[in-house]
Amino acid sequence: MIPYPDRILVGEEDFRLSARPLGEHRFQVQIETKGIEVRAFPMQCGGDVLETPDGRRIRFFVTATPKGIQVRIKGRTWMLPSASSVREREGVELDPHKIEAPLTGTILAILVEEGQEVEEGEELILLSAMKMEHKLRAHAGGKIKALHAKAGDTVDAGALLIEMEE
């Protein structure tokens, strides 16, 4: 099972979430500094039930994912990103001159050659993954310095496919 994060991001704000049981289906929920007492009914298979202060019962689904907490209520899914996963992502600078495989898949076609000048947004590689075709485009203009894959290769997510230079 994937652990629940302690803190989530809502817009720019960072919230600490916690809850403790009070007995008889009552729970004390803490959203940062705000405390709320709610009634909730854990269900064994698929969907727990939350009772609002005015007595309405709402079926909801909640789960932790690698990116945060997913909640589904009334036919809508909300993704509440964990504060740490967002910070990690923002900490990594993308190098626009490296083209990496976004997914594990098979290279269908390399549309450029070494030494070729390309413009930003130009199609470089066709990758087939999960039966779909993905067009990998140049993040920036430049010259193709090295190709690290060829048509027919199976590549892992994150594999370096093309190096470019300005």
Place this chain on the structure above:
Amino acid sequence: MKPSPFDCILVANRGEIAVRVLRAIQEAGAEAIAVYSDADKLSKHTMIADRSLPIGPADPRESYLDIDKILRAAKESGAQAIHPGYGFLAENAEFARRCEEEGICFIGPSPASMDLLGSKRAARLKAQEKGVPVVPGFEGGSADEASFLKAAEEIGFPLLVKASAGGGGRGMRLIQKKEEFLAGLRAGKLEAEQAFGDGTMLLEKYIHPSRHIEIQVLGDGKGNAVAFPERECSVQRRHQKVIEESPSPAVSPKTRLDLQEAALAMVEGVQYKGAGTVEFLLDEQQSFYFLEVNTRLQVEHPVTEFVSGIDLVQAQIQIAGGVPLDALAPQRIIDPQGHAFEARVCAEDPLDGFMPSGGLLSICAEVDAPGVRIDSGVYPGMNIPIEYDSLLAKVITHAEDRDRALSRLDFALSRCAWLGLPTNVDFLLSLIRHPAFTGAALRTDFLEVHSELLEPIENEVPPEEILVAAALGRLLSQGRSGLGSEEAGPHSKEGDRNSPWNIDDGFRILQRGRS
């Protein structure tokens, strides 16, 4: 329906279609054999089969596409027939031929009719021979670039460059003007050579706007065939269908009959055996043009089952066993009863270019309701492999008319939950509530015209109940594993962590069964 003509049938596929077909085999009283790659050891289809055999690594070329391994598994399990599902080897004439040689019945058309109808170019020539309208175009073949350019100017722009061996949009290019033509032709050819090993190209006029309409057929291999009511599959993203329905709200009874007769003309003369689909484009004047034939069962076959009352997979099995067509479908032309929809639930993020993702499906709640059928390939706690199609399940609904069938689809999608990874469910709900969709103003470029459906809502603050639910999550999940009710079943026992009896709380849901 007679019981299965075979005692034991192997399904050379995975995911929801393997589950669908394995259950049909079991219902017919035969033994159902699954095969699985390393990535699918604990996938749903391997769990519901009577026996499951490993066929190699996750890479489909070394497992689900490996003819020798599939045939070896069939021999080892004593299967007398193989159902290929869709995708993988379903339209591979070489596979059908090898089955024949090994004395195993391939549940599908003969290799000869697959060769004849499977190639876009050959099928187009066949359509012209039968008087079925085709999109104005150029068959190309081995013609040189100058001839292609001359033909393109005659057809006029915009036009489509297509690969004869193509599928899923590969090798296809939309060319807006003459100056772009040769570059587009070369790029399409290169892509087709790399993807299919065949760079044979053809040209087609770009019919715009258009609807994608298709006719399901069943043939008995003796020259008899039946045509079902049309399906409309206009809403697509990157040439993959998103929502299908039957009948089409745009097709008049007269056009329906013309489409059905055209589809029959394509298959009756070739001793077509089993299920197939003849695809057409329909323009705004109710003129239709033949596109291609798919010589297999399609993903969207359940909408046809709903409006015809005929179980197409059972019919495929019966036909393969030599049962005559009139015992399965009495009329040559079948009219629709009511209206049906199908929505494809995929593990992908529509707000991020439909980027697919794998991972743990921690919640999978598939509802039961009148007129709702869910063909699912997953269970709660299943690990979704990244190596294959992102289709998790199909939600199919049926009612007496389009509006009622659509509100059933809305209700079902709203109440279901597939969580743990991104899915397209909320996108599907926005799509089916869009006025152009409810108003049946469908077209193949629907998602380009209504691109607002693919834009995220900026800076939306979740209501408090969402945060409350999120805060309760950890506590509730702890409670779930320790509740110890009769529902806990085999899960509460200590044991092998990799056993499906211990990895999730959903295998019971799966067992409870939805047929």
